[in-house]
Amino acid sequence: MKDLIEKAFRDDKITRRTFLKGVGAITVTYSLGAAGVLGIDAHTANAAEDEPIKYIHSCCTVNCTSRCHLKGHVKGGRIVAVSPGDFPGRDDYPNACLRSMSYAQRLQDPKNRVLYPMKRVGQRGEGKFEQISWEEAYDIIAAKLMETKEKYGAQAASFFTMSGNLAKLAWESTTRLGATFGGTTYITEGLMGDHGASMGMRLVYGQERGGHDTRDYMNSKLIIMWGRNLADTHTSDLRYLIKARENGAKVIVIDPRQSSTAAVADQWIPIRPQTDPALALGMMNYMISRNLHDVAWLKANSCAPLLVRDDNGQYLRINGSYAIWDNNSNSIVPMGMMGADPVITGNYTGPDGVSCHPSFVDLAKEAAKYSIKVTAEICGLEERTVEQLAHEYATMKPAGIRMGQGMQRVYNSFAPFRAVATLAAVAGYIGVPGGGASHMGGTASINPIPGVNVPDFNFAEWSNTGGAPFIQEKSSNLYNKMENGDIKFLWIGVSNFINQSPDANRVIKDLLPKVPFIVHVDPYWTWTGKYADLVLPGKTHWEVWDILVRSPWVMLDQPAIATMGQSKSDCEICTDVAKRIGLGHLWNKTDEEWVRTFMTSKHPAFAAFNWDKFVKEGIFARSDGIFEPVFSFKDQKYKTPTGKFEFYTEKLKQLGEEVPTYKRMLEDPQGELGKKFPLVCINYHDRLNVHSQHMLYPALKLVTSEPEVQINTVDAQARGIVHGDKVKVFNDRGHCILKAFVMEGIAPGIVALANGWTPDQYIEGSFQNITHFTINPVEEFISQTNSAFCDVLVEIKKV
Numbered sequence: 001m002k003d004l005i006e007k008a009f010r011d012d013k014i015t016r017r018t019f020l021k022g023v024g025a026i027t028v029t030y031s032l033g034a035a036g037v038l039g040i041d042a043h044t045a046n047a048a049e050d051e052p053i054k055y056i057h058s059c060c061t062v063n064c065t066s067r068c069h070l071k072g073h074v075k076g077g078r079i080v081a082v083s084p085g086d087f088p089g090r091d092d093y094p095n096a097c098l099r100s101m102s103y104a105q106r107l108q109d110p111k112n113r114v115l116y117p118m119k120r121v122g123q124r125g126e127g128k129f130e131q132i133s134w135e136e137a138y139d140i141i142a143a144k145l146m147e148t149k150e151k152y153g154a155q156a157a158s159f160f161t162m163s164g165n166l167a168k169l170a171w172e173s174t175t176r177l178g179a180t181f182g183g184t185t186y187i188t189e190g191l192m193g194d195h196g197a198s199m200g201m202r203l204v205y206g207q208e209r210g211g212h213d214t215r216d217y218m219n220s221k222l223i224i225m226w227g228r229n230l231a232d233t234h235t236s237d238l239r240y241l242i243k244a245r246e247n248g249a250k251v252i253v254i255d256p257r258q259s260s261t262a263a264v265a266d267q268w269i270p271i272r273p274q275t276d277p278a279l280a281l282g283m284m285n286y287m288i289s290r291n292l293h294d295v296a297w298l299k300a301n302s303c304a305p306l307l308v309r310d311d312n313g314q315y316l317r318i319n320g321s322y323a324i325w326d327n328n329s330n331s332i333v334p335m336g337m338m339g340a341d342p343v344i345t346g347n348y349t350g351p352d353g354v355s356c357h358p359s360f361v362d363l364a365k366e367a368a369k370y371s372i373k374v375t376a377e378i379c380g381l382e383e384r385t386v387e388q389l390a391h392e393y394a395t396m397k398p399a400g401i402r403m404g405q406g407m408q409r410v411y412n413s414f415a416p417f418r419a420v421a422t423l424a425a426v427a428g429y430i431g432v433p434g435g436g437a438s439h440m441g442g443t444a445s446i447n448p449i450p451g452v453n454v455p456d457f458n459f460a461e462w463s464n465t466g467g468a469p470f471i472q473e474k475s476s477n478l479y480n481k482m483e484n485g486d487i488k489f490l491w492i493g494v495s496n497f498i499n500q501s502p503d504a505n506r507v508i509k510d511l512l513p514k515v516p517f518i519v520h521v522d523p524y525w526t527w528t529g530k531y532a533d534l535v536l537p538g539k540t541h542w543e544v545w546d547i548l549v550r551s552p553w554v555m556l557d558q559p560a561i562a563t564m565g566q567s568k569s570d571c572e573i574c575t576d577v578a579k580r581i582g583l584g585h586l587w588n589k590t591d592e593e594w595v596r597t598f599m600t601s602k603h604p605a606f607a608a609f610n611w612d613k614f615v616k617e618g619i620f621a622r623s624d625g626i627f628e629p630v631f632s633f634k635d636q637k638y639k640t641p642t643g644k645f646e647f648y649t650e651k652l653k654q655l656g657e658e659v660p661t662y663k664r665m666l667e668d669p670q671g672e673l674g675k676k677f678p679l680v681c682i683n684y685h686d687r688l689n690v691h692s693q694h695m696l697y698p699a700l701k702l703v704t705s706e707p708e709v710q711i712n713t714v715d716a717q718a719r720g721i722v723h724g725d726k727v728k729v730f731n732d733r734g735h736c737i738l739k740a741f742v743m744e745g746i747a748p749g750i751v752a753l754a755n756g757w758t759p760d761q762y763i764e765g766s767f768q769n770i771t772h773f774t775i776n777p778v779e780e781f782i783s784q785t786n787s788a789f790c791d792v793l794v795e796i797k798k799v
């Protein structure tokens with residue numbers, strides 16, 4: 001066979017692309033005939049022509065910040081159209097995007113779906129599978145789990161999920177099965193590349209989420225979308241940004257790419273990747289050196305006046321309390337003392353003769369390193385651009401910042417969110433209308449938050465692991481555990497793991513071969529599925545009973561179409577497996593029964609809940625819901641150790657990171673590696689997909705039909721590349737081949753690839769072949785390493 005392929009290449013009978021597309025395909029052997037495979041089509045064929053359209057509601061449960069309520073138009077057991085569903089209390093908010101409107105095409109096409117339990121019959125990666133029965137699949141899994149437990153202990157079984165379906169049962173079933181079995185589960189934000197923002201936010205705010213409802217920008221004079229592409233990745237909220245601009249606010253987008261949001265903004269600032277902390281520090285320095293910072297806000301609400309010991313960099317404490325210098329009494333007093341007038345500058349002597357200073361001194365000192373000139377050089381911007389930005393941010397009061405996920409996918413991933421939020425604090429914009437430094441979906445801050453500040457749903461029974469310890473490891477440990485042979489059984493649910501994780505060559509060649517048995521549950525054939533031993537057919541959110549909690553609403557997923565093949569929900573699959581391994585007593589409900597149980601909360605907010613109405617309308621609004629624009633930290637209360645907005649983190653003193661800092665990229669274009677690979681390669685999220693979930697839907701193909709690499713005209717010309725050329729993007733880890741998209745709308749020295757495309761859609765290779773996963777000790781100390789998908793150097797050549 002190998003000889004034949006080589007001969008064909010020599011004879012030019014097949015192109016390399018044809019060959020790769022061939023091996024990229026999945027070969028499946030179904031034992032049922034066409035009628036079985038195409039059951040949904042047979043169902044439709046039998047439907048009466050004049051059958052009326054039924055409306056069945058669902059919630060879009062992909063990992064997009066919008067979380068839209070959808071209305072399926074169903075006829076003959078098929079979804080024939082999708083339109084936006086209502087949001088009670090918010091007439092302005094219904095939304096559905098191109099992705100969800102065309103999703104039905106993919107989910108109802110049997111060619112795309114895993115229809116039956118499939119067992120690998122070829123080599124891993126070959127894509128050869130044969131159909132088996134559910135009974136056989138369950139027997140294999142149960143035997144492997146019990147064997148793993150007996151030989152190595154239950155923890156040698158890993159249960160890994162990402163965010164392919166965020167509905168309650170779909171997202172949590174795999175983890176719950178792992179927990180009830182006593183296996184290892186994972187906090188996956190790190191490997192996914194979403195954890196830098198959470199770490200940065202937690203350092204300064206004491207919580208990982210918080211921000212301003214986008215409608216609050218009607219109160220803003222200036223709005224900065226800092227690495228946030230609202231137009232493509234939070235479509236339901238773009239309308240409010242446009243309205244705020246019509247209301248007179250200036251909109252600035254800071255992004256290495258001229259994103260769709262930049263296209264509708266007043267100004268695009270093409271910053272170099274990873275330099276966001278330097279820009280924030282430069283802006284702080286501009287303000288502090290011109291006395292434009294909000295001293296009153298800093299004194300009242302931040303750690304700025306808290307005294308720090310010169311000898312060890314820890315906060316000074318008096319009788320266990322943080323301490324300040326009081327100008328009124330000319331003495332050191334406990335923080336919060338009535339009538340005290342704290343200072344944020346100067347040097348003082350403490351009770352035991354220890355010298356100390358307000359923590360703001362450290363921040364100002366760090367910021368002072370970033371003059372306009374230095375900042376402009378680091379960020380790749382003109383000095384007047386930095387100066388104008390700093391001046392407008394300080395003086396167009398109030399100014400709001402919305403931060404996006406892209407800027408945290410770098411090696412020092414916690415730094416950008418921490419520094420930008422600190423900038424907002426220095427300006428006194430935190431907790432004020434029209435201000436803030438918000439984390440992606442600003443609406444995440446809408447109160448009440450179940451389980452946080454109001455009683456939760458009735459999740460008690462679902463949370464019960466039956467006494468088994470709930471072992472959740474950092475996802476940053478996953479690669480090492482695989483490499484060390486510590487994982488004997490791996491269940492991958494709601495995740496195209498290989499496609500969405502860094503360094504695919506390492507994963508495929510070095511890591512997965514050390515895992516003896518892999519189960520993958522997914523509605524679709526994926527890159528990950530090709531490397532699994534068993535692929536089980538999951539259901540989509542249009543085929544299951546489930547809920548998605550998006551306070552103040554709860555949205556319902558319910559079956560809208562006939563079951564595709566023999567697919568089952570993640571919860572049904574876990575339930576069936578649990579019954580075979582002696583855990584049936586913990587998995588004793590159908591999906592619908594679980595959903596009904598969740599909604600039996602005794603909280604007064606649920607008093608008006610009615611199941612039939614819920615099914616009919618697909619959404620329930622809590623009676624204690626707040627539907628007006630809200631924003632976080634209005635009360636100026638922070639869950640940090642000091643209870644203040646905390647830009648000075650004493651536990652990070654030992655690592656030299658006590659205040660926000662800027663560090664160069666791990667893969668530095670101006671370092672040694674940059675001589676070989678001079679281009680910074682970033683990865684962005686596009687309007688056509690949420691991760692790998694919406695690629696190549698027939699309707700979306702009209703917009704984009706293949707991956708492209710965006711490259712600046714200057715860089716393209718230097719390499720003899722013109723628009724549409726086939727190019728190779730490569731570094732020492734691997735490569736991908738795709739078309740070049742030559743444009744002015746990306747800063748020189750940077751190239752960009754859209755997230756989500758899979759190897760079948762590239763001419764060759766994948767974006768993940770060039771990425772890396774490098775453990776960051778500082779991030780491990782704080783929490784866990786975040787994947788640095790945008791801290792990658794490459795070269796590009798025409799092929």
Ligand code: SF4
Binds near residue numbers: 095234
């Ligand atoms: S992909 Fe996002 S914007 Fe589109 S319907 Fe789903 S949740 Fe809404």
